[in-house]
Amino acid sequence: xxxxxxxxxxxxxxxxxxxxxxxxxxxxxxxxxxxxxxxxxxxxxxxxxxxxxxxxxxxxxxxxxxxxxxxxxxxxxxxxxxxxxxxxxxxxxxxxxxxxxxxxxxxxxxxxxxxxxxxxxxxxxxxxxxxxxxxxxxxxxxxxxxxxxxxxxxxxxxxxxxxxxxxxxxxxxxxxxxxxxxxxxxxxxxxxxxxxxxxxxxxxxxxxxxxxxxxxxxxxxxxxxxxxxxxxxxxxxxxxxxxxxxxxxxxxxxxxxxxxxxxxxxxxxxxxxxxxxxxxxxxxxxxxxxxxxxxxxxxxxxxxxxxxxxxxxxxxxxxxxxxxxxxxxxxxxxxxxxxxxxxxxxxxxxxxxxxxxxxxxxxxxxxxxxxxxxxxxxxxxxxxxxxxxxxxxxxxxxxxxxxxxxxxxxxxxxxxxxxxxxxxxxxxxxxxxxxxxxxxxxxxxxxxxxxxxxxxxxxxxxxxxxxxxxxxxxxxxxxxxxxxxxxxxxxxxxxxxxxxxxxxxxxxxxxxxxxxxxxxxxxxxxxxxxxxxxxxxxxxxxxxxxxxxxxxxxxxxxxxxxxxxxxxxxxxxxxxxxxxxxxxxxxxx
Amino acid sequence: xxxxxxxxxxxxxxxxxxxxxxxxxxxxxxxxxxxxxxxxxxxxxxxxxxxxxxxxxxxxxxxxxxxxxxxxxxxxxxxxxxxxxxxxxxxxxxxxxxxxxxxxxxxxxxxxxxxxxxx
Numbered sequence: 001x002x003x004x005x006x007x008x009x010x011x012x013x014x015x016x017x018x019x020x021x022x023x024x025x026x027x028x029x030x031x032x033x034x035x036x037x038x039x040x041x042x043x044x045x046x047x048x049x050x051x052x053x054x055x056x057x058x059x060x061x062x063x064x065x066x067x068x069x070x071x072x073x074x075x076x077x078x079x080x081x082x083x084x085x086x087x088x089x090x091x092x093x094x095x096x097x098x099x100x101x102x103x104x105x106x107x108x109x110x111x112x113x114x115x116x117x118x119x120x121x122x123x124x125x126x127x128x129x130x131x132x133x134x135x136x137x138x139x140x141x142x143x144x145x146x147x148x149x150x151x152x153x154x155x156x157x158x159x160x161x162x163x164x165x166x167x168x169x170x171x172x173x174x175x176x177x178x179x180x181x182x183x184x185x186x187x188x189x190x191x192x193x194x195x196x197x198x199x200x201x202x203x204x205x206x207x208x209x210x211x212x213x214x215x216x217x218x219x220x221x222x223x224x225x226x227x228x229x230x231x232x233x234x235x236x237x238x239x240x241x242x243x244x245x246x247x248x249x250x251x252x253x254x255x256x257x258x259x260x261x262x263x264x265x266x267x268x269x270x271x272x273x274x275x276x277x278x279x280x281x282x283x284x285x286x287x288x289x290x291x292x293x294x295x296x297x298x299x300x301x302x303x304x305x306x307x308x309x310x311x312x313x314x315x316x317x318x319x320x321x322x323x324x325x326x327x328x329x330x331x332x333x334x335x336x337x338x339x340x341x342x343x344x345x346x347x348x349x350x351x352x353x354x355x356x357x358x359x360x361x362x363x364x365x366x367x368x369x370x371x372x373x374x375x376x377x378x379x380x381x382x383x384x385x386x387x388x389x390x391x392x393x394x395x396x397x398x399x400x401x402x403x404x405x406x407x408x409x410x411x412x413x414x415x416x417x418x419x420x421x422x423x424x425x426x427x428x429x430x431x432x433x434x435x436x437x438x439x440x441x442x443x444x445x446x447x448x449x450x451x452x453x454x455x456x457x458x459x460x461x462x463x464x465x466x467x468x469x470x471x472x473x474x475x476x477x478x479x480x481x482x483x484x485x486x487x488x489x490x491x492x493x494x495x496x497x498x499x500x501x502x503x504x505x506x507x508x509x510x511x512x513x514x515x516x517x518x519x520x521x522x523x524x525x526x527x528x529x530x531x532x533x534x535x536x537x538x539x540x541x542x543x544x545x546x547x548x549x550x551x552x553x554x555x556x557x558x559x560x561x562x563x564x565x566x567x568x569x570x571x572x573x574x575x576x577x578x579x580x581x582x583x584x585x586x587x588x589x
Numbered sequence: 590x591x592x593x594x595x596x597x598x599x600x601x602x603x604x605x606x607x608x609x610x611x612x613x614x615x616x617x618x619x620x621x622x623x624x625x626x627x628x629x630x631x632x633x634x635x636x637x638x639x640x641x642x643x644x645x646x647x648x649x650x651x652x653x654x655x656x657x658x659x660x661x662x663x664x665x666x667x668x669x670x671x672x673x674x675x676x677x678x679x680x681x682x683x684x685x686x687x688x689x690x691x692x693x694x695x696x697x698x699x700x701x702x703x704x705x706x707x708x
Binding site: 093094096097100101102104105108109111112113402403 | 598599613637638641644645651654655658659
């Protein structure tokens with residue numbers, strides 16, 4: 001595998017970075033943008049992440065128009081906030097009717113426009129507008145998007161029959177395009193945007209991952225989904241690859257061995273693309289100088305941050321708390337690649353060992369619960385999986401069976417169109433999730449939720465559906481109506497937020513905590529996974545890593561109000577009961 | 590030509606698939622409205638999400654909302670006269686207005702559609 005260098009920079013005018021939180025997507029996008037700008041090309045760097053830390057990196061306030069970055073000629077940056085866009089969009093839809101329709105009616109409209117679909121569509125709208133706005137684009141040689149649109153938004157906007165139904169004939173089944181109504185004049189823009197994304201001479205999709213089994217699996221999934229939609233010009237960047245420097249340090253050797261093993265079983269979907277790596281750096285890439293040096297392979301002199309000797313609570317403290325408080329439902333939440341499934345498995349294993357009957361389930365499409373437990377049978381633990389694909393298929397079958405009792409061919413065609421909407425997956429997964437909670441009442445349930453925004457979509461859905469239940473004429477399963485009150489009961493439900501001791505995962509986890517609080521869910525613990533801080537090492541690289549972690553551990557201590565525990569990085573992937581037990585920390589001290 | 594206008598609350602989709610469960614009433618409505626299109630009647634549904642303007646322009650529905658709020662929806666007007674509110678009309682009512690038999694209103698599908706691979 002080659003190091004990513006100047007000669008590998010893609011030459012398409014549009015670069016999209018995709019990858020899960022914590023893989024270093026923003027660092028790579030910024031560093032590459034700086035490198036290209038340094039060559040004299042005019043670069044526009046765009047983030048559509050509401051938790052974007054571009055402002056922190058550049059130490060500048062950004063807005064939704066290009067702002068010149070101080071200290072780098074030719075580099076401009078822009079921050080798009082999809083939630084703000086959704087808010088504006090909602091106002092644009094409802095505003096004209098204030099005073100013309102009664103308040104209760106306006107409220108009903110607003111509720112309908114508060115779903116995840118609206119946020120996603122509003123974000124895509126902003127993004128498509130930028131992608132096709134010649135007055136902006138023509139000023140730049142390269143436009144770098146620090147995030148890719150998800151496959152399902154693109155799919156929604158590509159439903160040509162739905163569009164024509166909606167536009168030409170909206171007196172019958174208008175399909176699930178309610179939130180799109182206000183975007184109708186932009187139909188051409190979407191078409192152009194989608195064409196531009198598919199054109200290999202125009203767009204390169206940069207898949208960012210870590211040399212670790214699960215981030216690689218997730219990269220493969222994103223790659224596949226976007227490939228199917230037509231974005232086929234993809235490049236794989238493996239970030240944080242540690243080269244063997246013939247160190248005698250046990251931990252460093254183990255670190256290299258783990259990444260080598262992960263890369264040996266790289267998913268086949270990724271093999272067809274060019275693959276490059278960017279080297280592991282033990283410090284955070286939080287300044288222009290560091291990012292420049294990283295991309296161009298220069299040495300960096302870095303300041304040592306003093307170790308303030310903070311005591312780091314071990315994960316067993318959290319287990320003891322669960323044993324005492326006995327929540328019935330435990331969530332592990334956090335962005336992809338932070339190790340939620342491992343943490344969920346550990347909690348299930350340890351509570352089961354204390355005699356509690358446990359049920360462990362996941363909504364993560366890249367789930368690997370069996371992998372986590374290995375071949376070990378664990379007493380008191382049952383395991384299940386909510387597979388979005390299976391749930392959608394079940395839901396579709398159920399709907400069609402019911403619909404065909406009363407509908408003709410044309411009617412079914414409308415139903416079919418609605419079923420192709422992104423809402424269907426949410427609903428199907430949501431119902432499956434409610435059923436698990438309902439059906440395992442005699443066990444303590446641990447839910448390992450899917451990465452990305454999925455978790456929050458589920459909660460939004462819960463809220464929205466709960467409100468609707470009172471007036472719906474459909475058959476509401478008790479599992480659904482019982483769910484939200486249970487989730488909001490702090491003695492019933494406890495959330496563990498999993499993060500890594502690094503900038504982006506901590507920022508994202510902080511935002512997640514705020515969202516959860518807004519949704520009325522209480523966060524019990526923060527779990528800092530894969531820390532090096534409590535490990536004895538002589539590796540100069542890893543010692544620097546420990547120093548860099550200090551800042552983030554302190555940050556987490558404060559944000560979590562001291563309700564945090566840490567799990568050390570382990571030499572071998574935590575598989576099987578023995579491997580999971582090593583996460584306690586005492587074995588490697 | 591007879592006109593049937595149905596004013597509905599804000600919904601994501603008119604088939605009701607996006608609700609917490611499948612709403613058989615909404616499925617029935619999609620179906621009935623489709624069959625009514627084959628007659629020479631004007632049969633229209635106005636969803637508050639998609640067509641709020643219809644709720645402003647039609648004085649009768651506007652008045653109804655002002656006095657009774659959301660509970661009045663769905664509201665059905667036949668040739669401008671409010672004949673059903675707070676629920677969808679029955680098949681018998683549709684039959685009476687349209688001249689179609691209830692069987693014709695509830696025609697069975699001719700083919701089953703495959704969901705996979707052709708979306």
